[in-house]
Amino acid sequence: xxxxxxxxxxxxxxxxxxxxxxxxxxxxxxxxxxxxxxxxxxxxxxxxxxxxxxxxxxxxxxxxxxxxxxxxxxxxxxxxxxxxxxxxxxxxxxxxxxxxxxxxxxxxxxxxxxxxxxxxxxxxxxxxxxxxxxxxxxxxxxxxxxxxxxxxxxxxxxxxxxxxxxxxxxxxxxxxxxxxxxxxxxxxxxxxxxxxxxxxxxxxxxxxxxxxxxxxxxxxxxxxxxxxxxxxxxxxxxxxxxxxxxxxxxxxxxxxxxxxxxxxxxxxxxxxxxxxxxxxxxxxxxxxxxxxxxxxxxxxxxxxxxxxxxxxxxxxxxxxxxxxxxxxxxxxxxxxxxxxxxxxxxxxxxxxxxxxxxxxxxxxxxxxxxxxxxxxxxxxxxxxxxxxxxxxxxxxxxxxxxxxxxxxxxxxxxxxxxxxxxxxxxxxxxxxxxxxxxxxxxxxxxxxxxxxxxxxxxxxxxxxxxxxxxxxxxxxxxxxxxxxxxxxxxxxxxxxxxxxxxxxxxxxxxxxxxxxxxxxxxxxxxxxxxxxxxxxxxxxxxxxxxxxxxxxxxxxxxxxxxxxxxxxxxxxxxxxxxxxxxxxxxxxxxxxxxxxxxxxxxxxxxxxxxxxxxxxxxxxxxxxxxxxxxxxxxxxxxxxxxxxxxxxxxxxxxxxxxxxxxxxxxxxxxxxxxxxxxxxxxxxxxxxxxxxxxxxxxxxxxxxxxx
Numbered sequence: 001x002x003x004x005x006x007x008x009x010x011x012x013x014x015x016x017x018x019x020x021x022x023x024x025x026x027x028x029x030x031x032x033x034x035x036x037x038x039x040x041x042x043x044x045x046x047x048x049x050x051x052x053x054x055x056x057x058x059x060x061x062x063x064x065x066x067x068x069x070x071x072x073x074x075x076x077x078x079x080x081x082x083x084x085x086x087x088x089x090x091x092x093x094x095x096x097x098x099x100x101x102x103x104x105x106x107x108x109x110x111x112x113x114x115x116x117x118x119x120x121x122x123x124x125x126x127x128x129x130x131x132x133x134x135x136x137x138x139x140x141x142x143x144x145x146x147x148x149x150x151x152x153x154x155x156x157x158x159x160x161x162x163x164x165x166x167x168x169x170x171x172x173x174x175x176x177x178x179x180x181x182x183x184x185x186x187x188x189x190x191x192x193x194x195x196x197x198x199x200x201x202x203x204x205x206x207x208x209x210x211x212x213x214x215x216x217x218x219x220x221x222x223x224x225x226x227x228x229x230x231x232x233x234x235x236x237x238x239x240x241x242x243x244x245x246x247x248x249x250x251x252x253x254x255x256x257x258x259x260x261x262x263x264x265x266x267x268x269x270x271x272x273x274x275x276x277x278x279x280x281x282x283x284x285x286x287x288x289x290x291x292x293x294x295x296x297x298x299x300x301x302x303x304x305x306x307x308x309x310x311x312x313x314x315x316x317x318x319x320x321x322x323x324x325x326x327x328x329x330x331x332x333x334x335x336x337x338x339x340x341x342x343x344x345x346x347x348x349x350x351x352x353x354x355x356x357x358x359x360x361x362x363x364x365x366x367x368x369x370x371x372x373x374x375x376x377x378x379x380x381x382x383x384x385x386x387x388x389x390x391x392x393x394x395x396x397x398x399x400x401x402x403x404x405x406x407x408x409x410x411x412x413x414x415x416x417x418x419x420x421x422x423x424x425x426x427x428x429x430x431x432x433x434x435x436x437x438x439x440x441x442x443x444x445x446x447x448x449x450x451x452x453x454x455x456x457x458x459x460x461x462x463x464x465x466x467x468x469x470x471x472x473x474x475x476x477x478x479x480x481x482x483x484x485x486x487x488x489x490x491x492x493x494x495x496x497x498x499x500x501x502x503x504x505x506x507x508x509x510x511x512x513x514x515x516x517x518x519x520x521x522x523x524x525x526x527x528x529x530x531x532x533x534x535x536x537x538x539x540x541x542x543x544x545x546x547x548x549x550x551x552x553x554x555x556x557x558x559x560x561x562x563x564x565x566x567x568x569x570x571x572x573x574x575x576x577x578x579x580x581x582x583x584x585x586x587x588x589x590x591x592x593x594x595x596x597x598x599x600x601x602x603x604x605x606x607x608x609x610x611x612x613x614x615x616x617x618x619x620x621x622x623x624x625x626x627x628x629x630x631x632x633x634x635x636x637x638x639x640x641x642x643x644x645x646x647x648x649x650x651x652x653x654x655x656x657x658x659x660x661x662x663x664x665x666x667x668x669x670x671x672x673x674x675x676x677x678x679x680x681x682x683x684x685x686x687x688x689x690x691x692x693x694x695x696x697x698x699x700x701x702x703x704x705x706x707x
Contacts, residue, residue, distance in 0.1 A: 013316045019333040020312040021094045021162030023101075031075075031102030032109075034067070038067045039110065046086055057117045061199060064110055066105060066204035075099050080166065080348050084385055085597045089341035090163075095166040097155075103205055103241050104153065104172070104196075105187065111195045115142050118191050139690055150177040151189055152249070153196075156210070156232040157687060160309050165340055167347030167370045172209040176451035177250050179215050186213075209431060218256045225263050228256060231298045233306040250307065252488045260421065263434065270295045270413060276402070281373040283343045288402035290339055292539050293332060296412035309313055311336065313632070323415050328408055335401040335459050342398075345381055346370055348426030373398075423566035425465050428456045438476045442466075453484055460500055460544070463488065464507035471514025482527050485540065489529045497634075506546065512603045513596055515581075518574040521607070525552060525566055545631050550614040553561035562699040565610050573606040593682055601642050605649030609694055612650075624650045646681065649690045652676055656691035 016371040042063045079099070096285055111118075137621065140180045156171035159163060174193045178186050193211065200207055210229075212218075221229050233253045238246045260586040271289075276286040284290050298313050301307045304321070315332060324332075345353070350368040358380050359365070378394065388394040408542055417435035424445070432442035453592035457463040471477075477485070497504065511517055525543035525548065531537055542549035554565040582593040594663055608631070612624030625647040632643055655676060677683035696706040 012512055012704045013073065013319060015330055015335065016312040016316055018088060018702060019090050019337065021097060027098050028102050032106055035068065035071055035106045039064060042067050056546060057114060060114060062197045065202035069528065072103060072203065072205055082351050083344050084235055089337050089344060092344055093163045093165060093340060097159065097162045099166060100170060101239055107196045107199045108153065108240050108292060109432050111192055111199060112144060112147065114195060115192065119188060122191055144394055148241045150181055150700045153239045153246045154236040154246055155239055156236045160232065160236040161311055162237065163346065166344045168204065170207045171232060173233065174209065175212040175214060176247055177242065177245050178213040187674060211539040212249060214245065218252055222256050222258055227262055227577065234301060235309050241671065243462050250459060258304060262302060266295045266299055274627060279375060283339055283371045283373055288406035292409045296409050296416060299416055307312060318412065323412060331404045332408055335404040338401045342373060343371055346372060346377055349380055350680060351375060353380055358383060360618055373381045427462050438478050438483060440478050454487055457488055460492055460497060461507045463505040464511055467520045468507065468510045468514060471511050471516050471520045474516040474519060477523065485527045486529050489538055489540055489543055489705040501636030508635060509600055512600055516578055517603060518570050518577065544635060547627055547631055551611060554613060556613045560698060565613055568697050569607060569610055572609065573603060575693035575697050576602055576689055579693055590685055594685065597642060598686060601645040602649065602689060605646045605690055608646065609650050620651060621651050649686060651691050652687055653694050655685055657695050
């Protein structure tokens with residue numbers, strides 16, 4: 001599947017024109033010609049005194065840096081002043097975008113002149129390399145068309161959308177056509193890119209840049225923690241070089257996308273966005289902020305395989321697809337314009353707008369933060385801009401715009417996700433409703449007779465294949481499917497489990513390592529049969545782990561625990577995943593020591609940490625270890641190291657919390673903790689994660705205490 005290259009009939013929506021970036025060649029030419037004249041004048045004043053190659057190149061870099069820095073500063077200040085006088089922030093975004101486009105073009109042209117010097121320096125550096133590489137570099141010709149046909153420089157993210165705000169990152173991308181370059185040519189163009197970046201950085205135009213080669217493996221961008229990179233490439237805008245190379249790169253990224261995880265990741269970000277307070281807001285990330293609209297637009301583009309670089313063009317496409325009305329699109333544009341205006345203002349308020357007059361009306365300079373709307377920013381905005389008559393008019397308009405962004409973004413999202421997709425597995429297919437986030441149907445493979453679930457899931461490991469999928473996607477099952485699955489409980493006999501135990505252990509490990517394992521286990525608790533004469537619930541998870549049937553709605557120590565044992569256990573397991581996520585994000589230097597086997601032991605430890613409570617006559621942290629060991633062995637595990645680690649976590653799932661209360665003897669407590677962990681860093685990390693996950697799952701007040 002490839003991207004569509006154009007969107008037709010954009011001209012049918014002239015009301016979108018004020019919100020569209022028009023690339024005016026005359027404005028860009030004016031910037032470039034002014035910069036070139038400035039650079040030539042400054043260079044001529046020192047050129048004769050420079051002789052050596054390296055000294056010559058360093059001098060040229062210095063001239064570029066000083067000249068462009070001053071020009072960029074002056075022009076940015078002019079744009080900042082103009083932003084106080086306009087009621088269309090898209091004019092400011094466009095002016096700032098045009099300025100940066102011109103500087104990047106100038107940096108390229110200036111660097112291109114230096115290619116002979118770069119080549120000479122590179123050849124010197126390769127004196128100890130093989131001769132063939134040196135020869136290929138020496139043959140490199142100073143041909144601008146060749147460079148532009150094998151290189152593309154593009155703007156990414158907000159800069160790519162021509163929405164470069166005063167607080168935006170200046171996201172650039174570079175790509176080489178390494179399929180058509182030899183080693184020497186590729187190395188020369190890499191050095192050219194380095195030179196361009198040095199010029200930009202030294203002149204105060206810091207960029208967040210990414211470098212690609214067209215034949216490199218891009219599969220790493222399909223990981224959850226790198227998925228956010230993909231939209232910035234797909235909505236990119238070519239500044240210089242080969243359009244076909246840029247299209248090729250976009251198509252390669254588009255093919256990397258696994259649609260379902262990509263969409264789920266974006267939907268999750270949307271649903272987790274923070275609800276702003278009435279008088280405080282993150283203008284970019286909170287619900288009703290800029291990101292609220294970007295997410296459904298990114299999903300639109302991925303759904304239809306079309307990635308125009310401008311927001312107005314995507315809104316036009318949504319109108320064409322009857323996913324938005326003309327009025328709704330105009331409302332979104334109005335709200336976007338206002339948000340961009342506030343965001344631009346917040347970016348420069350502290351340095352450029354705050355003065356004695358602002359202090360006199362109650363503005364606090366320290367509270368003027370980028371992208372943050374608060375009382376101080378509101379007061380300063382009303383003081384410096386003549387857009388609103390009073391605070392009431394400002395607040396009414398502001399809250400209306402935030403609501404339009406939030407509600408209409410949700411409308412787009414709901415309409416996009418009101419569809420089903422089919423996923424095929426080894427022995428079955430599932431139909432998923434994306435909007436409801438539920439599996440609505442389960443069938444035998446296409447072409448085979450449709451049979452009951454007991455025949456589709458005739459082996460336990462086949463059912464676990466479904467649950468692994470749910471653990472990755474966080475989908476639920478419909479109530480009817482849950483009810484139908486209860487018929488599997490009688491089918492999965494102990495004898496059947498024993499025959500398949502090693503395959504079951506393998507699949508159960510996959511399940512436990514998924515990010516939403518706790519939700520899947522809760523689902524397996526919920527799938528239950530009618531209660532018989534034993535008065536013990538018969539659950540689907542009990543087929544795999546009979547001990548879990550006894551944990552179902554078991555009440556223990558209600559003066560301390562707020563939930564039944566089964567619910568507390570699942571909450572603790574959920575917390576363990578959250579703590580792992582925090583560790584990976586905030587302390588990657590520690591997270592790197594955890595292998596999948598360690599994370600698996602942690603999750604089994606959390607599932608079994610209170611299992612000993614099914615026997616009220618024992619100390620649960622002691623009896624739990626034997627119960628857990630037997631359960632894991634019965635399930636098919638044969639790994640003494642993992643079993644020992646699970647036992648350690650069960651025995652000491654409260655120890656760290658207890659030691660933390662001995663603050664008067666902190667040194668002794670710390671020493672005891674490390675002795676319990678056998679002075680092993682992995683054990684230290686896992687014991688901490690286990691304890692804090694259990695403690696915060698006990699009650700809402702404990703959860704608040706840990707954060």
